[in-house]
Amino acid sequence: xxxxxxxxxxxxxxxxxxxxxxxxxxxxxxxxxxxxxxxxxxxxxxxxxxxxxxxxxxxxxxxxxxxxxxxxxxxxxxxxxxxxxxxxxxxxxxxxxxxxxxxxxxxxxxxxxxxxxxxxxxxxxxxxxxxxxxxxxxxxxxxxxxxxxxxxxxxxxxxxxxxxxxxxxxxxxxxxxxxxxxxxxxxxxxxxxxxxxxxxxxxxxxxxxxxxxxxxxxxxxxxxxxxxxxxxxxxxxxxxxxxxxxxxxxxxxxxxxxxxxxxxxxxxxxxxxxxxxxxxxxxxxxxxxxx
Amino acid sequence: xxxxxxxxxxxxxxxxxxxxxxxxxxxxxxxxxxxxxxxxxxxxxxxxxxxxxxxxxxxxxxxxxxxxxxxxxxxxxxxxxxxxxxxxxxxxxxxxxxxxxxxxxxxxxxxxxxxxxxxxxxxxxxxxxxxxxxxxxxxxxxxxxxxxxxxxxxxxxxxxxxxxxxxxxxxxxxxxxxxxxxxxxxxxxxxxxxxxxxxxxxxxxxxxxxxxxxxxxxxxxxxxxxxxxxxxxxxxxxxxxxxxxxxxxxxxxxxxxxxxxxxxxxxxxxxxxxxxxxxxxxxxxxxxxxxxxxxx
Numbered sequence: 120x121x122x123x124x125x126x127x128x129x130x131x132x133x134x135x136x137x138x139x140x141x142x143x144x145x146x147x148x149x150x151x152x153x154x155x156x157x158x159x160x161x162x163x164x165x166x167x168x169x170x171x172x173x174x175x176x177x178x179x180x181x182x183x184x185x186x187x188x189x190x191x192x193x194x195x196x197x198x199x200x201x202x203x204x205x206x207x208x209x210x211x212x213x214x215x216x217x218x219x220x221x222x223x224x225x226x227x228x229x230x231x232x233x234x235x236x237x238x239x240x241x242x243x244x245x246x247x248x249x250x251x252x253x254x255x256x257x258x259x260x261x262x263x264x265x266x267x268x269x270x271x272x273x274x275x276x277x278x279x280x281x282x283x284x285x286x287x288x289x290x291x292x293x294x295x296x297x298x299x300x301x302x303x304x305x306x307x308x309x310x311x312x313x314x315x316x317x318x319x320x321x322x323x324x325x326x327x328x329x330x331x332x333x334x335x336x337x338x339x340x341x342x343x344x345x346x347x348x349x350x351x352x353x354x355x356x357x358x359x360x361x362x363x364x365x366x367x368x369x370x371x372x373x374x375x376x377x378x379x380x381x382x383x384x385x386x387x388x389x390x391x392x393x394x395x396x397x398x399x400x401x402x403x404x405x406x407x408x409x410x
Numbered sequence: 411x412x413x414x415x416x417x418x419x420x421x422x423x424x425x426x427x428x429x430x431x432x433x434x435x436x437x438x439x440x441x442x443x444x445x446x447x448x449x450x451x452x453x454x455x456x457x458x459x460x461x462x463x464x465x466x467x468x469x470x471x472x473x474x475x476x477x478x479x480x481x482x483x484x485x486x487x488x489x490x491x492x493x494x495x496x497x498x499x500x501x502x503x504x505x506x507x508x509x510x511x512x513x514x515x516x517x518x519x520x521x522x523x524x525x526x527x528x529x530x531x532x533x534x535x536x537x538x539x540x541x542x543x544x545x546x547x548x549x550x551x552x553x554x555x556x557x558x559x560x561x562x563x564x565x566x567x568x569x570x571x572x573x574x575x576x577x578x579x580x581x582x583x584x585x586x587x588x589x590x591x592x593x594x595x596x597x598x599x600x601x602x603x604x605x606x607x608x609x610x611x612x613x614x615x616x617x618x619x620x621x622x623x624x625x626x627x628x629x630x631x632x633x634x635x636x637x638x639x640x641x642x643x644x645x646x647x648x649x650x651x652x653x654x655x656x657x658x659x660x661x662x663x664x665x666x667x668x669x670x671x672x673x674x675x676x677x678x679x680x681x682x683x684x685x686x687x688x689x690x691x692x693x694x695x696x697x698x699x700x701x702x703x704x705x706x
Contacts, residue, residue, distance in 0.1 A: 299544045
C-alpha cells in the first residue's frame with residue numbers, strides 16, 4: 120500500500136529531463152521578453168526627458184499669456200486657437216457621430232450595419248494629410264485659409280472615431296436591458312434613447328473626449344487650412360487661426376534660440392494635455408465599471 | 411389614495427378597450443375605463459400558433475386557452491419552445507432578426523397580431539418578467555418601478571409616487587426598500603431585484619403577466635417568496651409561467667401545459683389540464699414519463 124504513495128511523491132517532486140528543459144526555456148524567454156519591454160519603453164522615457172529638459176527654461180508666464188509679436192513673445196493665440204478649433208470640431212462632429220453610432224447599434228438592419236462598419240473602417244484609415252489636402256483644394260479656394268476649413272478637415276478625422284466608440288459602448292449594453300424596456304411597452308426609439316444610450320453615456324462621453332484629444336494633436340490639416348497667424352483670434356473662424364501644432368512646426372525651423380525653445384515648450388504642453396485627458400478618461404472608465 | 415385609485419382602475423378597465431383605442435388621450439382613456447364593465451379581462455386564446463427563427467420552426471401549431479386570473483404553467487424538456495411560445499404572447503419574439511409568428515393569439519377576443527394592434531401597445535397590456543433579473547442599471551429603485559410609466563407617458567407626475575408604492579407593496583418588496591428608494595436598483599439582492607422587476611411590470615397595469623423561468627437564477631428562499639407572490643398576483647392578473655421545476659409548477663399553477671419536441675426539433679403541446687390532474691393522472695404516456703422523471 121505504501122508503494123503508490125512513494126511513487127506519487129516521486130512524480131510530484133522529481134522533474135524529468137523534459138521538464139528541466141522547459142524550465143530553462145521559460146527563464147530564457149522571460150529575460151528576452153523583459154529586455155524587449157525595456158527597449159520599447161526606453162525611447163518613450165528618453166523623449167519625455169528630452170522635451171522636459173529643453174522646454175522647462177522657456178516655461179515663463181509670458182509664454183502662456185503673450186502673443187507672438189509681443190515684447191516678450193508667447194503662444195497664447197495658439198493655445199486659444201487649438202482649443203477653439205478642437206472644441207468646434209467636437210461640437211460639430213460629436214452629435215453627428217454619436218447619432219450615427221446609435222443608428223448603427225440600435226436601429227440599422229444587419230446589412231446596413233455591415234456597410235456602415237466598412238465605411239467607418241475606411242474613414243478611420245484616411246491619413247490626416249488626405250483630409251488636409253481635400254480641405255485645401257476644395258474648401259480653401261472658397262473660404263480662404265480659415266478656421267472653418269480647419270474644422271471641416273478635423274471633423275472628417277474625428278467623425279468615424281466618435282461613431283465607432285459610440286457603437287462599441289452601446290454593444291456592451293446587455294440585450295436583457297433593452298428587452299426589459301420593450302416588454303414594458305416602451306417604443307423602440309425611447310428604449311434606444313432613455314435606456315441604451317443612457318446606460319452607455321459615460322462611455323459615449325469618453326469617446327468625445329478622445330476625439331477632442333485627437334483633434335488637438337493634428338498638424339497636417341491645420342498647416343493647409345488654418346495656416347497660423349500672429350494675431351489673437353477669438354471665435355472668428357472665417358480667417359486664419361493659430362494652433363499649437365502649427366507653432367511647433369514653424370518654430371522648430373526658426374533661426375532663433377527663443378523660438379526653438381518655445382517649440383519645445385509647446386510640445387510639452389500638448390503632451391501634458393494629452394496625458395491629462397488620457398488619465399481622466401481612464402479614471403472615468405474605471406469608475407463606471409465599479410459603479 | 412393614489413394607490414387605491416390605481417387598484418380600482420386595474421380591475422375595471424378591460425384589456426379589450428385598452429387594445430382597441432389606439433390613440434385615445436389620457437382623459438378619454440380614463441372616461442372609457444370608468445365605463446368599462448366589471449371583471450372583464452385577461453382571457454388568452456392561442457390558436458395554431460407557430461413560431462420560427464428564419465426557416466427553423468421552434469413552436470408548432472399550439473392551441474391553448476388560458477383562463478383569466480389564473481396561473482398557467484408551461485413545462486417540458488429543454489429546447490421544446492416554451493420560452494419562444496411565451497415570447498410570442500407579448501410580441502417580443504418578432505423583435506429578433508428573422509423571427510416570425512403565425513396563427514392567432516387573442517386577448518379577450520382581440521387578436522394581438524391583427525394589423526390594427528400596435529405591438530408596443532400589446533406589450534403594455536401583456537407584461538413580462540425575465541429569467542434573469544434585469545433592472546435598469548442607471549435607475550434607482552423607485553425610478554425602475556416608474557420607468558414604464560415615465561417612458562410611455564402612462565401617468566402624471568403626481569400619480570407616480572403612489573403607483574410606485576402600490577406596485578412595490580403588491581410585489582412584496584415595499585417593506586424592504588421603503589427607506590432606500592433612491593438607491594440603485596442593482597444594489598438589491600437577486601431575489602429582491604426579481605421582485606423589483608415584477609413591481610416594474612405591474613406598475614404599467616397589464617392584464618397578463620408572462621414569467622419566463624423567473625426563479626431559475628434565485629436561491630430556494632427567494633424562490634419561495636416569488637412563488638407566494640405569484641399566487642397573490644393571480645387574484646388580479648392572468649399569469650403564464652415557464653418553469654423547468656416541476657415542483658414549482660405543481661405549487662403555483664392552476665393549469666399545466668406540457669410541451670415536447672418533435673423529430674424535427676419543433677416544440678408542440680402534448681396536453682393541458684388542471685395541474686392536480688396533470689401531476690396525478692396525465693392522459694398521455696409522454697407526460698407521465700416526464701413528470702415521473704424518466705426523461706427530460
